[in-house]
Each structure stands twice: as C-alpha cells, then as structure tokens.
Amino acid sequence: MDPRTYQRFSDLVKAIRRKHRLSQRAMAKALHVSPGYIGQWELRLSQPSAEVAAKLCQIFAIADIEYVQRLAYAQRAPEWLRESIISYHRNEAGEVETSEYEAYTTRLSGAEHRIINALRRLSDEQLERLSQRIEGWVEAMAEDEPLDR
Numbered sequence: 001m002d003p004r005t006y007q008r009f010s011d012l013v014k015a016i017r018r019k020h021r022l023s024q025r026a027m028a029k030a031l032h033v034s035p036g037y038i039g040q041w042e043l044r045l046s047q048p049s050a051e052v053a054a055k056l057c058q059i060f061a062i063a064d065i066e067y068v069q070r071l072a073y074a075q076r077a078p079e080w081l082r083e084s085i086i087s088y089h090r091n092e093a094g095e096v097e098t099s100e101y102e103a104y105t106t107r108l109s110g111a112e113h114r115i116i117n118a119l120r121r122l123s124d125e126q127l128e129r130l131s132q133r134i135e136g137w138v139e140a141m142a143e144d145e146p147l148d149r
Contacts, residue, residue, distance in 0.1 A: 003057075003064050007086065009071040010042045011117050016060050018121075030059055047075035 001019060006012040017027055017038075024038040031038075031052060040046040048056065053072045057065045067086075074085035119127060 001060070001062060003062055003068050003071065005120075006071065006117075008044070009047060009068075009075045010044045012068065012071060013038065013041050013056075015120065016056070016062075020060065031055055041072075041075070044075055047072040 001016065003012055006015065013027075016022075017024070020027075022030075023035075024042075025035040028035040028038045032055075033048075033052065037046070037048075041048065047053075050069050050072075053069045054065050056062070057068050062068060070085055074081070077085055119130075122130065
C-alpha cells in the first residue's frame with residue numbers, strides 16, 4: 001500500500017482497515033491503543049504520536065514511515081498548512097524538495113481528492129462500469145457542444 005496516494009491520515013487508516021478487514025477494535029488491539037482512539041483518527045479528532053504512526057507502518061508493512069508521520073501530524077492542521085506539512089521533504093544534501101508526484105497531488109482540488117478517494121473504495125468491476133458511463137456522458141456532451149479546453 002502506497003501511503004502517498006492519501007492526503008489525509010484518516011483516509012489512510014480506513015483504507016488499511018478495509019484492506020486487512022479489521023474492525024477498529026482489532027486494529028486498536030494490534031497497535032495497543034483503545035478502539036476509541038482509532039475512531040478519533042478516522043473522524044479527524046486526534047492523531048497518533050510519531051511512535052504509534054511508526055508502529056502502524058511496521059505492523060501493516062508500509063515502508064514510507066516519514067510520510068505517514070507527516071500525514072498524521074497534519075491531521076489537525078489548518079487546510080492552508082496541511083499541504084506544506086505533507087509535501088515537505090529534504091534530500092540527501094539537506095535541501096527541501098518536492099517530488100513530481102507530490103507536486104501533482106498538491107495541484108488537485110479538494111473535490112478532486114474526494115472523488116479519487118471515493119473511487120478507491122470501488123471494486124475493479126464497479127470502477128470499470130463507472131468509467132464506461134463517464135466516457136459515454138463525456139461523448140454525449142461533446143456531441144452537443146464542444147468541450148472547453
């Protein structure tokens with residue numbers, strides 16, 4: 001699982017639970033925290049410590065611990081500050097840099113992020129059906145009037 005496809009820690013936690021078919025209680029037991037604490041993460045009411053975020057990565061085989069920790073830290077930050085926290089990165093020379101992927105994701109609007117996260121919840125079959133419908137709608141709209149570019 002690539003945590004960089006998530007812009008909110010709450011969405012990452014939900015995705016991990018869905019992927020591993022865990023209840024909040026089962027995830028809490030694995031992390032040695034209370035089930036209510038997991039619920040607070042998912043509701044964006046709190047965030048884990050850096051140590052608990054690292055433990056989450058270790059247990060669920062997520063390699064990018066630093067990103068998950070930044071995502072958790074940004075959980076309660078104001079929207080204008082979240083992007084900076086999430087995409088902040090220093091290279092080996094100690095210079096701040098932004099990867100191409102991070103630059104791309106920061107250009108997405110809030111609505112686009114919500115749509116992408118909603119699409120991730122669909123099965124492959126559902127996603128294919130939806131893609132066919134959207135393509136049909138776009139073709140129909142293009143026949144009525146040219147799309148603005």
